[in-house]
Amino acid sequence: MSTQHTPAVIYKEPELFYEAKIREEILKRYNIAFEVFMAEQYSRIHYSELMDDSTDESFASKQRLISWINDNTKGKEVRAGILTRYKIEHPEHFENGIWQARYFSYFVYYAKGLLTDETFVKKKEIADEFAKSFKNEQWYWQAVAVLGAKLLEYLYDMNALQTDIAKAYVRQIKLSRQLLKSIGRIMGRVAKNYGENYGYDNIEEVKEAILEIRQNIEEAFKQQMRMSYEIFKSQKEYQIYLAYRKIIKNDILEIYRENLKLPEPSFSVQENKLNQLEAGCLN
Structure with a gap:
């Protein structure tokens, strides 16, 4: 990842110095906020508590989603899953081996692209099933929670998480x-x-x-x-998350809305959706 030049001293390039410091602090806060957001969605023991397969049989199941997130080994042949491909294709999202959580909404967008790509899932019926599933808001948010959970576990095992929460x-x-x-x-x-x-x-x-x-x-x-x-x-990490929570949820919601090509909702409708999501996370 390219980094902005930070002057070593203030007096030579004061504006560049302060701009670089502000950028550094903002990126740090977004990393904390996104990682806490993921942890809040993840606060369930079983994946079945994150995704309810009984909602609609025509949508992709929890197990099918997880099977494509994970690697799959058959004999000596390994099919890289979403997590492995993401890490290989986006090394710029890691700094000194530590994942930068501000890229989570991009990760969701990246995963959606792979799951709806026939060349990745191998069959048109599977790609179509995921495409249909991503257009259902309930399924979408549940998939976001599962993607976040699997990513957190993957990064935890690599010692690549930043926040204590x-x-x-x-x-x-x-x-x-x-x-x-x-x-x-x-x-x-x-x-x-x-x-x-x-x-x-x-x-x-x-x-x-x-x-x-x-x-x-x-x-x-x-x-x-x-x-x-x-x-x-x-904790301070959670207070930082609260300051960015609506921005994060709006950004991830836009990925869902992009599937439907919907016009922007009114503020009251948007607030209601975010409040419902927040209530669901805490139940």
């Missing part, structure tokens, strides 16, 4: 998933051992009791995440 969210969600997976395995063994030792007459009741325990544990994890969110709201 995003790092904490990803760490907490990954830990919750690991614990739930371990608990599931333990409970499966408990049910199996119960049946072998005490017979299978009451096995369904035992399974229901075990399932209830797991659900209670998962709800405790979700409650912990909600509490974390309240703590994050008092």
Whole structure:
């Protein structure tokens, strides 16, 4: 990425010095704001909580979306997914290995372009399915959340995130998933051992009791995440995000509107859409 020349001292080129410093600060704040925005969308343990496949069977499923975000390996052949292609094709979006989150709306636009490109998804029916899906506003925002979640996890594993909020969210969600997976395995063994030792007459009741325990544990994890969110709201990073939230949401909304070639909405309609999105993120 090309960088603007910053004079080493003020007195020789004062205007250039101040302009460069202002630009540097603005870019830093946008990076923080976009990364916190992504983390706020991401605050769910399961991808199924980000995208509801029951909305309309004619839209692309969560699993299909994720399968194209990820790499796919068949034998020795690897098909690069959206994340890998993005990193390879846009090294200028990384500085010293750290992703610059101000490019997130571009990443959404980039992903939409690939998913609706027959040469990428290999079949016209799949490209058409994604094209139709991107024209549905509910599906679109859910896809944005899934794209953000996968990107955050990808960057977290590369140690390429900047904000404490995003790092904490990803760490907490990954830990919750690991614990739930371990608990599931333990409970499966408990049910199996119960049946072998005490017979299978009451096995369904035992399974229901075990399932209830797991659900209670998962709800405790979700409650912990909600509490974390309240703590994050008092941090400086979140306050910076609040200052740019409408700009970010408007920018990402424009990608959806571009699909429909719609005229600009009235201010009241736009505000209502943003408020609905914000309420949905916090539920």
